[in-house]
Amino acid sequence: xxxxxxxxxxxxxxxxxxxxxxxxxxxxxxxxxxxxxxxxxxxxxxxxxxxxxxxxxxxxxxxxxxxxxxxxxxxxxxxxxxxxxxxxxxxxxxxxxxxxxxxxxxxxxxxxxxxxxxxxxxxxxxxxxxxxxxxxxxxxxxxxxxxxxxxxxxxxxxxxxxxxxxxxxxxxxxxxxxxxxxxxxxxxxxxxxxxxxxxxxxxxxxxxxxxxxxxxxxxxxxxxxxxxxxxxxxxxxxxxxxxxxxxxxxxxxxxxxxxxxxxxxxxxxxxxxxxxxxxxxxxxxxxxxxxxxxxxxxxxxxxxxxxxxxxxxxxxxxxxxxxxxxxxxxxxxxxxxxxxxxxxxxxxxxxxxxxxxxxxxxxxxxxxxxxxxxxxxxxxx
Amino acid sequence: xxxxxxxxxxxxxxxxxxxxxxxxxxxxxxxxxxxxxxxxxxxxxxxxxxxxxxxxxxxxxxxxxxxxxxxxxxxxxxxxxxxxxxxxxxxxxxxxxxxxxxxxxxxxxxxxxxxxxxxxxxxx
Numbered sequence: 001x002x003x004x005x006x007x008x009x010x011x012x013x014x015x016x017x018x019x020x021x022x023x024x025x026x027x028x029x030x031x032x033x034x035x036x037x038x039x040x041x042x043x044x045x046x047x048x049x050x051x052x053x054x055x056x057x058x059x060x061x062x063x064x065x066x067x068x069x070x071x072x073x074x075x076x077x078x079x080x081x082x083x084x085x086x087x088x089x090x091x092x093x094x095x096x097x098x099x100x101x102x103x104x105x106x107x108x109x110x111x112x113x114x115x116x117x118x119x120x121x122x123x124x125x126x127x128x129x130x131x132x133x134x135x136x137x138x139x140x141x142x143x144x145x146x147x148x149x150x151x152x153x154x155x156x157x158x159x160x161x162x163x164x165x166x167x168x169x170x171x172x173x174x175x176x177x178x179x180x181x182x183x184x185x186x187x188x189x190x191x192x193x194x195x196x197x198x199x200x201x202x203x204x205x206x207x208x209x210x211x212x213x214x215x216x217x218x219x220x221x222x223x224x225x226x227x228x229x230x231x232x233x234x235x236x237x238x239x240x241x242x243x244x245x246x247x248x249x250x251x252x253x254x255x256x257x258x259x260x261x262x263x264x265x266x267x268x269x270x271x272x273x274x275x276x277x278x279x280x281x282x283x284x285x286x287x288x289x290x291x292x293x294x295x296x297x298x299x300x301x302x303x304x305x306x307x308x309x310x311x312x313x314x315x316x317x318x319x320x321x322x323x324x325x326x327x328x329x330x331x332x333x334x335x336x337x338x339x340x341x342x343x344x345x346x347x348x349x350x351x352x353x354x355x356x357x358x359x360x361x362x363x364x365x366x367x368x369x370x371x372x373x374x375x376x377x378x379x380x381x
Numbered sequence: 382x383x384x385x386x387x388x389x390x391x392x393x394x395x396x397x398x399x400x401x402x403x404x405x406x407x408x409x410x411x412x413x414x415x416x417x418x419x420x421x422x423x424x425x426x427x428x429x430x431x432x433x434x435x436x437x438x439x440x441x442x443x444x445x446x447x448x449x450x451x452x453x454x455x456x457x458x459x460x461x462x463x464x465x466x467x468x469x470x471x472x473x474x475x476x477x478x479x480x481x482x483x484x485x486x487x488x489x490x491x492x493x494x495x496x497x498x499x500x501x502x503x504x505x
Contacts, residue, residue: 123439126439133411134462137498198436244452
């Protein structure tokens with residue numbers, strides 16, 4: 001297997017794009033990524049999309065996107081896999097280039113969720129959990145995170161306000177990000193007074209799903225931009241039970257732990273050597289359980305990373321530097337691609353919220369309650 | 382209207398029928414496939430692991446809000462996801478004893494199913 005690198009990247013604004021289709025967003029992202037660097041012709045196009053079929057918009061987007069991008073005839077692969085789709089697509093593109101099958105592969109993640117009402121969107125996302133034994137009871141993904149949060153508060157004697165730091169940090173970081181959905185700061189006081197979505201999860205502890213597309217080109221030859229090359233040094237995928245109640249330990253996101261370990265092992269990189277992180281952090285509890293599963297902090301101590309400021313850009317575990325799911329927005333199947341676009345920018349040294357000298361980045365995305373998790377390690381040089 | 386999808390799990394939904402492993406005696410829910418598993422009706426007793434109150438429902442449950450969903454530790458070992466019923470949120474605490482009851486899960490409309498199955502209530 002040979003090394004693989006990130007060449008061009010592009011992300012559309014995250015928004016409610018009322019006047020645009022998934023195809024239009026994906027085309028913009030793909031054109032943008034293809035235009036921003038010199039690289040060999042792309043041999044394949046991998047498309048990540050989680051909800052197109054479930055909300056009745058369009059399935060099988062890949063041939064249409066290929067045509068719109070002027071790549072008619074190209075090999076394609078479509079990946080669903082919920083919120084893990086983007087990460088899965090990047091993983092497959094990486095394997096295709098690393099194996100020598102292709103010199104360059106394009107990956108695009110796209111989600112278009114604003115055309116349906118909240119109820120239909122919740123139902124579509126609920127399909128990412130176990131339909132017969134969870135979904136039929138009216139359980140939503142948000143409610144499942146709320147149940148984990150309540151159990152966590154019970155076991156470790158923390159309150160909903162202890163989770164507020166993650167949303168506050170995400171919003172503060174998104175202010176400078178021109179493609180973020182919410183470019184304004186929030187306070188812990190505002191968090192405290194927000195209405196409930198799925199008690200104990202309040203509105204300001206819940207990410208907003210929105211429309212967007214991101215693309216990147218993966219190549220075998222290093223491509224230098226801003227004086228830096230960015231290599232995808234490690235990649236890991238792992239799974240867990242589809243139904244949350246089947247897990248021996250509800251608060252252990254095993255798939256995140258395994259995917260992270262696999263990616264770090266491949267990269268030959270220790271967790272302590274990572275400078276910046278991006279997680280699938282739709283709620284504070286997602287980030288807390290993820291950092292504990294990854295081994296960044298012991299079980300039961302995840303909220304202290306927020307209260308001590310460790311998650312801020314000047315802290316030891318900078319999270320959500322582009323705003324995370326809470327403030328940049330949650331594009332579900334496109335999330336994993338957004339993460340790598342944003343972290344590549346970070347390693348090239350010109351991110352909107354930049355950690356000076358960052359050379360190693362770790363991204364984790366997941367489907368449902370981490371029934372699938374994908375981790376990627378990027379190394380800049 | 383998905384009749385077969387719900388019909389094939391009717392024993393689990395109506396009488397909480399899981400499976401018992403013929404060699405190890407392990408109890409499983411939902412029911413398992415395979416010759417080493419035989420049907421086994423659970424007691425319906427359990428304790429509350431955790432719960433949430435839903436204010437933003439998925440399609441099909443809009444008329445029920447707010448409603449409570451829970452993960453329950455069944456007396457025989459398996460855990461199960463279900464709604465809580467016959468109680469208010471301020472009466473509910475983690476660890477409380479609960480029991481299974483049969484209730485309407487979803488009314489799928491004039492041309493659809495009336496879907497019945499298990500919910501859990503505080504132990505009487």
